[in-house]
Amino acid sequence: MRRLATVLGVVVLVAGTGLGTTGVLLLRQAEASLTRVPVPELDEAAAPSDARHFLIVGSDSRDGLSDEQRSRLTLGQFEGQRSDTVIYVSISEDRSTVSLVSLPRDLLVIDGGRQRKLTETYAGGPDRLVSVIQQNFGLPVNHYAEISLGGFISVVETLGSVELCLDAPLVDRKSGAEFEAGCQQMxxxxxxxxxxSRRGNFGDYERIARQQQFLRATLREMIDAQVLTDVPRLFRLVENVASNVTTDENLGVGEMRAVAQEMRQVVSAGVPMATVPAFPRRIDGADFMVAYRPGAEAMFDxxxxxxxxLDSGDRPDxxxxxxxxxxxxRxxxxxxxxxxxxxxxxxxxxxxxxxxxxxxxxxxxxxRLPGHEDxxxxxxxxxxxxxxxxxATVTAPEAAKVLVAVGDDASL
Structure with a gap:
């Protein structure tokens, strides 16, 4: 999720300065800095006005980071790369809505006839990951983009800091987090x-919630007037993002900008974010998250x-x-x-x-119970x-705000 902030950020910023000399130079700079890779499995949209579906991946590759950075950032010595974060982005035909869904790293998928975690499929490259998502969940993918740890670090350094508010202290030796409750500039x-940080009772879902919180905060920072009017800072931000982003061959800055022009007001108003509903299951000695089919299929549709x-509320709610x-x-x-x-x-x-x-x-x-429709x-x-x-003849438990009767479909 944190990597998606940088991708959306460069899109919004370039769109916001799309006129005049500054905008032209920004576009050229970003276009020259992007890395492109072939992804043959991508679906081709029938018309420019069709809905658009993006797969945004954050790689946990340590390439480009020094041993000192790895140690200071508690990143370990892992070599190679996995999909640290996978986000599916859907943009409506009329460009009036955009939806973001996080796919857990440990989500169970079938890859080449084998049960695997979604994060493991990325070792086969972007095309394999796209194909697995298409085949397992029936989701179309028109474009692909990824960004690395180094890109995340560079973007936040350019912004200076991001304000995040914590309801409770967070201490996690594995990630290096050590924060008191309250709002703070990070x-x-x-x-x-x-x-x-995966700190909490529900592991990766706790981390996804933190990533979504960070994304909202970063998008606010990126569309802040102080960033848009600080031209040197804006150039640094675009360079830092574009030089750390890899896209499919057909996703150029020109197309990013066209979509961003249409979506800018929507993004500024807030982007709906959700997570694929799933439950834990241990299979052959490995811990997976298994998609809850009734909920996942409704979301995917x-x-x-x-x-x-549908409105899913924020995690604190x-x-x-x-x-x-x-x-x-049952x-x-x-x-x-x-x-x-x-x-x-x-x-x-x-x-x-x-x-x-x-x-x-x-x-x-x-x-639904009276007063708790949301x-x-x-x-x-x-x-x-x-x-x-x-x-009217039924009384719900006193503490409940919602009542759920479990049916046979929950067993499938």
Whole structure:
């Protein structure tokens, strides 16, 4: 996620200065600095006005970083590269909406007939990663871009710092994070330790939430008037981004700029961000995240169409949203649904088998409670389940804000 900030940032900034000598020079500088690679598996859009789908990858390659930097940044001695961050970006046909979805590193995929983690498929190159996402999730991919750790560090150094607010202290020896609660300006090294931290009960999902928080903050910094009017700083930023970005052969700065011109107001107003709903499973001695099919398919269908995702709320909001689960006797399925919700931050209340009138049958059902309509939509965004009113004859658990009756589809 942090790498996507730099890609979107250069797009927005170049678009914002697209007229006059400065804009022309910025475009030339960025175009000359980009690295391009062939990605034959990409889908070709039928028309310029079609919805656009981008795959943005952050590589954890240490290339270009000194031993001293690796040590200071607690990066270890890992050689080669994996996909440290994978973001799917969907832009609507009318360019009125853009949606970002994080795909967990440990997401289970089938690659060449083998069960693998999504991050491992990147070793086969961009084409392999694109192909795996197309085949496993039915998602079209029109363009590909990636950026490295060095690019992230350079961009934050150029911005100077990014303000991030923490609800609680964060201390993580593995990432190097050591922060008190409250708002603080983070430099490049501090920001890197923040977004790399998996500290918390839900591992990579905790990190994804931090990456999304960082992305929002970075986009705010990048479209700030002080950055746009500081021409030397703007040139440094574009150079730092473009020189650390690799794209497919057809994604040039000209196309980036055209999309950005259409999307600038949308990005400025805030970009919806979500995470693929999944649950943990240990398979053959390895820990995976398995996509929760009803929720993932509903999310993927909206991305394919280029329509807005349902509002999923922010993680702090979800953490204050207890969800009562009625199993209907489907104990294992209820455990799966509970895990899906917990990994994205919801509190889960086990409410037993429940009243017979609430048995969901084939389809998991979400019951909205009075005054908590938004919270019901947040839950639906991950479960892909219909929302109905709670029958007047049924009383929900006192602490619950949403009630979910688990159906047979949660067992598939």
């Amino acid at each position: 430099d490049a090294e501090e920001a890197l330790s923040f977004v790399r 909206r991305l394919r169409q280029g329509v807005p995702l 979800r953490e204050e949203t207890p969800v009562a689960l009625i199993s209907g006797g 104990t294992a399925a209820a455990g799966t649904v509970g895990s899906v919700l917990q990994f994205v931050g919801f509190g889960v209340i086990a409410a037993g088998s429940g009243d017979a009138s609430l048995d969901a049958g084939t389809t998991t059902t979400i019951y 919270e019901a939509e947040w839950v639906a965004s991950f479960l892909g389940a219909p929302i109905v009113d709670l029958p």
